[in-house]
Amino acid sequence: MLKNLVKNLRPSSTLLINETSKKLEDQGKKIFKFGFGQSPFKVPYDVIEELKNNAYQNKYLPMQGLEKLREVVAKYSSKEKNYHYKSHNVIIGPGSKELMFLLHVIFDGEIILPAPSWVSYAPQAILGRNKIKILQTEREKNWFPSGEQIEKVILQDKHKNYLLFLNSPNNPSGQVCDKLEEISEITKKYNLIILSDEIYSELTFSKNFKSISSYCPEKTIISTGLSKWCGAGGWRLGYFVIPDELNDIKNMINVLASETFSAVSAPIQYAAIKAYENDHSNYIEKSINILSAVGKYVFSNLKSNKVLINEPQGGFYLMPEFLNNKFKTSSEMCDNILKNTGVALLPGSDFGFKTDKMLTRLSFTDFDGQLFMDAIEDNQIIKYEDIKKYAPKIVEGVDKLKKWSESS
Ligand SMILES: Cc1ncc(COP(=O)(O)O)c(C=O)c1O
Secondary structure (H helix, E strand, O other): OOOHHHHOOOOOHHHHHHHHHHHHHHOOOOOEEOOOOOOOOOOOHHHHHHHHHOOOOOOOOOOOOOHHHHHHHHHHHHOOOOOOOOHHHEEEEOOHHHHHHHHHHHOOOEEEEEEOOOOOHHHHHHHOOOEEEEEEOOHHHOOOOOHHHHHHHHHOOOOOOEEEEEEOOOOOOOOOOOOHHHHHHHHHHOOEEEEEEOOOHHHEOOOOOOOHHHOOHHHEEEEEEOOOOOOOHHHOOEEEEOOHHHHHHHHHHHHHHHHOOOOOOHHHHHHHHHHHHOOOHHHHHHHHHHHHHHHHHHHHHHOOOOEEOOOOOEOOEEOOEEOOOOOOOHHHHHHHHHHHHOEEOEEHHHHOOOOOOOEEEEEOOOOOHHHHHHHOOOOOOOOHHHHHHHOHHHHHHHHHHHHHHHHO
């Protein structure tokens, strides 16, 4: 009774690894949850209070989202961008993931996905019945495609529409895209639009995040939300910022939103106003200080002549490649790692890499972020002793992984 279109789809591997890790833990095994990535920090206090104060809000809200929320998001999004967004450019959704899905459903053309890409882009593109073109990228080039690679795809048929998914800072590589200008030049020449997935942008370690929308705002849909920087993945609030030039897309997403989720939960939308209106720079700076120190620790202690890694530049992840020829697929290798060390990783094949490339995604968030945050001063230099005390599973898991890499 299932459509052929969905028969080969499986639950999202990131959610699956979480469940597998939990099951093993219930059996009494010590599991290092480096497979699932979610913020280790609590939602800022003022935002939680605002949610409590708005628990009584029980009315359906406008399908595009609360006007006041869209206003503050438009203001927040216009900062350091080459476009003055207004509230009508913003669509609030139950997570950016759902809005991306609706975009796939309405878009008619080819989807260009760099490998690596976040796990859900390809399954969503399949559900949207669009053709997918995967662009393999290289470690030496920061794991992002070049303008030339993208142009080559387009030149195969210049008359089609193309939608490129660009995610920086990147899940899974942890890298920040340094090719924004050359990619934006390609968007200006062809029928190419960009979904700029900026869900980790506030957590860029160097603090100078630049959006591709600064170069080609009229061709860029910005996708982001509360899930990562605000530690509120479970609240399910994300948004798109769509320029006037792509009004048809905005209007049609609104139609589909009205026929599917109707509107995001009212109390969450009211609380989100505070998330974007109040100044949370201190909370974000502390998050970056901790995440960059922990990411650097994992990078420095795991890399070797048997483990290749680029230093993470933002977000929660890095992408180790294990040099061994014992395994046929990265998935088989991850099973072996989990069995022998208790460390849960995701295989590179989940992110679009060929199955025989021994790449993995490691999420360095298995620690109590609130405890860590409360224990350090603003701008404190985080040392090994702090990481050992407040992120002990990171230290132990990395140690086990390193030993495994040396013996395999
Ligand atoms: C790259 C990327 N994009 C989008 C999302 C989904 O975010 P949301 O919680 O807004 O649906 C995630 C969450 O894991 C992600 O890693």
